[in-house]
Amino acid sequence: MSEAKMYVNPIAEKYSKDINGRVIVVDKSGIVKGDSNKEFLGETFRHKEIQNALNGQTSTNTFKFKEYGHVLYVAVPAIVQNRVVGATLLSISINDIYKDVNHIKLNLFFISIVCILLIALISFIFSGFAIMPLERFTKVINSMAKGDFKQRVEVNTNDEFKNMAYAFNAMIMKLDQVDKQRKEFVANVSHELRTPISSIKLLSESLLHQDEDDINIYKEFMMDIAAESDRLNNIIDELLSLVDLDKEKLHLNYKITYINFLLEKIVNRLKPLAEKKDIKLKLYLNEKIQIKVDSDKIQQAIINIIENAIKYTQEGGEVKVSLYSQGKWCIIEVRDNGIGIPENGLTHIFDRFYRIDKARSRKTGGTGLGLSIANQIVALHQGNIEVESKIGKGSVFYIKIPNDIKL
Ligand SMILES: Nc1ncnc2c1ncn2[C@@H]1O[C@H](COP(=O)(O)OP(=O)(O)O)[C@@H](O)[C@H]1O
Ligand SMILES: [Mg+2]
Structure with a gap:
């Protein structure tokens, strides 16, 4: 054994114990x-690593041996006065590290599986929450489709x-209301x-079934039939x-109009209608209004509205129609003492077919639609109709139309 060997080997052995691995030292020819x-x-x-080290490069590598398992190689050149005089190769078992890494990998794998299952469960529960209200909507929509x-x-x-x-x-609720109104x-x-129609049928049948010679009776019945028609x-x-x-x-035929002339x-x-009942129909045009x-x-x-005032005022009464403006409103006031x-x-x-006294209204030929129509027309002009009334004293209808109607 050369001196170098004698000197080098114990150091290698000692160092090997320190790092718990193998230490090999070579001279510059390997x-x-x-x-x-x-x-x-x-x-x-x-060894490739030793060759690298002898060429002045530090290199590392890992290998897997059947008998030792995973081993880490580190080869370092030994340099003296800028010259490579040899190299040292350290090899350490890294089985423990691999074991740990594998263990961590396995743990990660299980954690991922658990996470995936958890996410699946949570999304299932939440999608259930989200679907539940939609199901309720669907149920209600289906019953609506059946008319409920x-x-x-x-x-x-x-x-x-x-x-x-x-x-x-x-x-x-709105649909329900509209549906009810439609049925009503x-x-x-x-x-x-x-x-x-029943009246006409009754009148004509009674004429048919009686042997009446008096032409005046026929005339009277025929007049009633004509009135019902x-x-x-x-x-x-x-x-x-x-x-x-x-x-x-949406398409009213708007034109600038002098309400006075109208x-x-x-x-x-x-006037003739009022005169028939001896009612004074008066017009007060306070301002010239053009809207x-x-x-x-x-x-x-x-x-x-004026016809109503005449209709629902006793003979000898009075109906006053006035025109004036108030802020943005053009007001047509119809006042009676009926x-x-x-x-x-x-x-x-203003409800369709509504009449206070159906019997009286029938006699006067009312349908109960007049105010409803008037109201709708004024509403289309973005206005409204207001009423004040005292039973036995009379009524005032205010037709209010904005003078800056927005088209
Ligand atoms: N100036 C009024 N004075 C008293 N009652 C009125 C007056 N205008 C309307 N009415 C009441 O309002 C009801 C509805 O009016 P309207 O819709 O014009 O129907 P009608 O065809 O009976 O005139 C009338 O039947 C009547 O009872
Ligand atoms: Mg009327």
């Missing part, structure tokens, strides 16, 4: 001068579904149409007028 395992002493070592507007969506969560349920329920309207129309016509005309108003919501025309037209209206339609509304309207009737007089 001959092993120290091997902590004494296995390669004197042999030429041609009584159902409501109940959502107890505190999110957008709750707001949506509120809006949805408001919509069903159809029922009312049928009833109103049936009444004159007129009534039928009136109802149908007014119904058509209502339907037209619904259709025309009122003069209307009052002149209604944008559909003149035919507005005329229809005003006529309805029979008046009871307080509980005031909220209903």
Whole structure:
């Protein structure tokens, strides 16, 4: 054993114990001068890492051996005065590290599986929460499709579904209301149409079944039949007028109109009707007012209201029509000293077919549609009709139309 070997090997052995690995030292031609395992002493070592180290480069590598498992190689050049004089190769078992890494890998794998399962479970539960309100909506929509507007969506969560349920329920309530109004309207129309038809049938049948020679009786019955036919016509005309108003919501024929002239025309037209009942029909034009209206339609509304005033005022009474402006409003006031309207009737007089006294109204040829039509026309002009009335004293109707109507 050379001196170098004698000197180098114990150091290699000592160092090997310190790091708990193998230490091999070679000289510059690759001959092993120290091997902590004494296995390669004197042999030429041609490991790639050793060759690198002899070329002045430090390099590392890992290998897997059947008998040792994973091993880390580190080869370091030994440099003296800038010259490579040899190299040292350290090899350490890294099985423990691999074991730990594998253990961590396995743990990570299980943690991932658990996480995936947890996420799946949570999303399942939450999707259940999200679907539940939708199912309720679907249920209600299905029953609506079958014509049931009584159902409501109940959502107890505190999110957008709750707001949506509120809006949805408001919509069903509105639909329910519209549906009720429609049914009521159809029922009312049928009833109103049936009444004159029954009268006509009754009158004509009684004529048919009696042997009456007196032509005057025939004439009287025929006059009643003609009056009932007129009534039928009136109802149908007014119904058509209502339907037209619904259709025309968006295209009224607006023109700048002098309301003064319009009122003069209307009052002149209604004078004979008033005179028949000895009612004084007076017109007070305080200002000249020019506004944008559909003149035919507005005329229809005003006529309805003045006709009512004449109709529901006793003989010898008085109807005053005045025109004035108040802020942005053009006001047409129709004041009578007639029979008046009871307080509980005031909220209903604009309803279709509503009449305070059906019997009286039948005699006067009323259909109960006039105010409803007038109201709708004025509403289309972005205005409204207000009423004040005292039973036995008289009534005042204020037709209010804005003078800055927005088209
Ligand atoms: N000036 C008024 N004075 C008293 N009652 C009125 C007056 N205007 C309307 N009414 C009441 O309001 C009801 C509804 O009016 P309207 O819709 O024009 O129907 P009608 O065809 O019976 O005139 C009338 O039947 C009447 O009872
Ligand atoms: Mg009327």
